[in-house]
Amino acid sequence: MGKELAESYRYCPACGHPRESYEPVRPFRCSRCSHSTFFGPVSAVGAVVADNQGRVLLLRRANDPGKGLLGMPGGFVDHGETAEAALRREVLEEIGLTVESLEYLTSEVNSYVYRGISLPVLDMFFMVQVQEGHIELVDGEATSWIWTELSDAVLEEMAFVSNRRALKYYRDSRLR
Numbered sequence: 001m002g003k004e005l006a007e008s009y010r011y012c013p014a015c016g017h018p019r020e021s022y023e024p025v026r027p028f029r030c031s032r033c034s035h036s037t038f039f040g041p042v043s044a045v046g047a048v049v050a051d052n053q054g055r056v057l058l059l060r061r062a063n064d065p066g067k068g069l070l071g072m073p074g075g076f077v078d079h080g081e082t083a084e085a086a087l088r089r090e091v092l093e094e095i096g097l098t099v100e101s102l103e104y105l106t107s108e109v110n111s112y113v114y115r116g117i118s119l120p121v122l123d124m125f126f127m128v129q130v131q132e133g134h135i136e137l138v139d140g141e142a143t144s145w146i147w148t149e150l151s152d153a154v155l156e157e158m159a160f161v162s163n164r165r166a167l168k169y170y171r172d173s174r175l176r
């Protein structure tokens with residue numbers, strides 16, 4: 001785990017005044033100019049791509065965090081982008097397929113540790129139908145892919161707990 005982004009904040013972004021004390025509260029408030037910075041989570045999306053036999057497409061991660069473990073197509077939402085647009089873009093970027101339809105599934109709390117700083121993340125998951133086509137691992141974020149049933153063993157291989165929880169929710173809601 002890294003240090004939380006809120007904790008690593010040392011200067012007011014509005015006036016440059018050094019932070020005088022660290023209190024584990026959000027938002028950060030500058031003691032000189034009263035500027036506030038909110039440390040809300042950044043948004044990310046994940047795609048549950050299923051085939052007509054109920055198997056799900058998972059990707060073997062090429063990079064840390066979770067190198068060699070399983071992930072799903074997805075990524076961070078860009079500024080000015082909707083969750084749906086981010087999902088369409090990420091699926092196309094990562095597996096080379098066009099999203100035909102999508103339906104909101106659930107959300108999970110996540111964090112992304114990069115260079116010692118832990119970024120709070122809200123993951124939003126969608127069930128996705130893709131157009132027919134050949135999967136191409138376009139952007140190098142995955143080394144291979146599998147179509148798989150969601151067994152407990154497969155879920156254990158997920159790189160992120162949030163992904164595991166969302167897939168378990170998907171699997172269990174289909175069984176009801």
Ligand SMILES: [Zn+2]
Pocket residue numbers: 012013014015016017030031032033034035
């Ligand atoms: Zn200030």
